Amino acid sequence: MSTPNSTGKQSIIGLHAVHPDNAKSFKSFAPSRTEVRSTRNAIHTACTRCLKTDEDPEIILRRCGKCKGVWYCSKQCQTAHWPTHKKTCHLVEGPGIQKLVQNFCANSVLNKHLQACLALAFDLHIKSRLDSPFIARVDIGIEPADIMDFFNVFLGRDGESDTPIASPNPSKPPVASKRGMLQITAFQPSTICKLEELTEMRQEIWKKARESADQAGCEGDSVGLVEFASGGERHDVDMSFPHPQVDDQSAITSEVTEVPFSIATCIEFMNMHIRADKKNQYMLRTEIQESDLKTIRNAALHASDDEPRPVQLLRVKMEKEDIYNPFVMQEGEGIARKLHDALATEQRERIFGVGTDMDLPD
Numbered sequence: 001m002s003t004p005n006s007t008g009k010q011s012i013i014g015l016h017a018v019h020p021d022n023a024k025s026f027k028s029f030a031p032s033r034t035e036v037r038s039t040r041n042a043i044h045t046a047c048t049r050c051l052k053t054d055e056d057p058e059i060i061l062r063r064c065g066k067c068k069g070v071w072y073c074s075k076q077c078q079t080a081h082w083p084t085h086k087k088t089c090h091l092v093e094g095p096g097i098q099k100l101v102q103n104f105c106a107n108s109v110l111n112k113h114l115q116a117c118l119a120l121a122f123d124l125h126i127k128s129r130l131d132s133p134f135i136a137r138v139d140i141g142i143e144p145a146d147i148m149d150f151f152n153v154f155l156g157r158d159g160e161s162d163t164p165i166a167s168p169n170p171s172k173p174p175v176a177s178k179r180g181m182l183q184i185t186a187f188q189p190s191t192i193c194k195l196e197e198l199t200e201m202r203q204e205i206w207k208k209a210r211e212s213a214d215q216a217g218c219e220g221d222s223v224g225l226v227e228f229a230s231g232g233e234r235h236d237v238d239m240s241f242p243h244p245q246v247d248d249q250s251a252i253t254s255e256v257t258e259v260p261f262s263i264a265t266c267i268e269f270m271n272m273h274i275r276a277d278k279k280n281q282y283m284l285r286t287e288i289q290e291s292d293l294k295t296i297r298n299a300a301l302h303a304s305d306d307e308p309r310p311v312q313l314l315r316v317k318m319e320k321e322d323i324y325n326p327f328v329m330q331e332g333e334g335i336a337r338k339l340h341d342a343l344a345t346e347q348r349e350r351i352f353g354v355g356t357d358m359d360l361p362d
Contacts, residue, residue: 022114026276031108033281045098047073050083051204064089068096074225079170092231093289097140100182101228103283104140109273110282114138114226124222133198133206134224135190139313141230142180145275145285147323149178153296179280180288181188183271185313187263231291231310268321275323303327 044053045061048070052059061071064078072078104110119125122134144150164193195203202225210223274284298307299314316326 026273029109029283030273030277030281033283036103039108040102043102043105045071046076047071048085048201049077051201051208061101063096063098066091068092068098075252090231093291094287095229097103097182097230100140100284100286104182104228110270113270116261117187117263117266118189118226119203120261121187122222122224128220129222130220131195132193132314133195133202134222135192135198135202136224137186137188137227137229139186139229139293139310141185141310141314142286142288143183143296144288145179145181147275147281150296153293154300156203156297156300172247175246178288179285180292181274181277182284182286183274183317184267185310185317187267192229195313233309256348264320271321272323 008029030208035070042189044055046053047059047061050073052073059073061073063069063071069092070081070085072081073099105114117135118136121130121136124134144153190199195206198206206223206225209225213219213223270306274282277284295308295310299318303312303315
């Protein structure tokens with residue numbers, strides 16, 4: 001719904017609609033914080049060069065203070081690996097993504113849906129791959145936990161709302177610090193299908209993961225490598241798992257919806273489920289950084305060939321997921337526009353701020 005205001009601009013009134021059983025539905029199958037922590041403790045970090053892990057109490061790992069994405073057990077390993085690492089090392093704001101990635105992998109609900117993505121991508125539900133690896137890249141980003149804050153940034157607002165997140169105007173500093181949340185922006189399976197096609201380091205990682213799975217009695221399970229990426233920062237996580245059987249239920253409406261079971265629907269479920277975690281039970285909330293806000297602002301601009309990968313992925317994510325449906329990019333405008341009457345779809349999840357006006361140019 002839109003109405004003209006005193007400035008002559010078009011004003012969009014938003015509604016916030018959440019199913020009354022939302023919290024009950026989330027609690028019914030969400031793992032507790034204790035369960036996530038317990039599982040996370042079984043995930044070990046390895047030296048990027050020699051692969052020694054912190055499972056050995058005598059091994060003390062220290063991470064790169066600049067990119068926060070690689071770890072070393074000694075100064076010797078760091079020095080030896082520097083010629084390789086310096087090609088991708090870059091300054092990262094905030095604490096980095098490793099703890100978020102570990103919490104994500106330690107979450108049984110999210111992990112099962114990630115496994116489903118892998119099974120669908122590599123046909124593991126049809127035929128297991130016991131002697132060969134499969135690799136996938138998962139790109140993650142940080143978005144405001146409140147969808148209204150997301151659109152305030154996306155539309156270039158500079159403090160007009162009651163709960164501003166930051167100012168796009170350099171002369172106006174951020175008004176308030178807001179919590180962000182992890183979101184999956186892309187899932188990309190690799191074409192590599194033979195062990196010898198992997199780098200030497202990844203061959204060793206996969207062999208150790210395969211051996212651990214066999215020792216745990218999971219000889220019939222496939223083992224893959226998942227690379228989590230945020231900009232240029234990456235983390236490898238080894239996983240062994242059975243063929244998944246997953247039932248999808250909306251974390252927002254508590255309704256079971258019949259949709260094609262696909263990688264896209266699994267990713268959207270995971271993102272919405274993380275969004276529904278209002279109390280940070282999953283420990284996937286973090287302080288949003290200026291680089292995250294810049295990605296959101298740039299996604300509202302007209303697409304260009306040289307724009308960063310995170311911007312491209314966020315724009316594609318917005319096109320695919322229902323929560324962003326009321327806004328689309330208008331060719332040549334470089335600004336978000338109203339797509340349809342949000343009020344006509346109030347039975348679906350459309351989280352906008354109650355009584356908040358968004359001013360759009362004429």
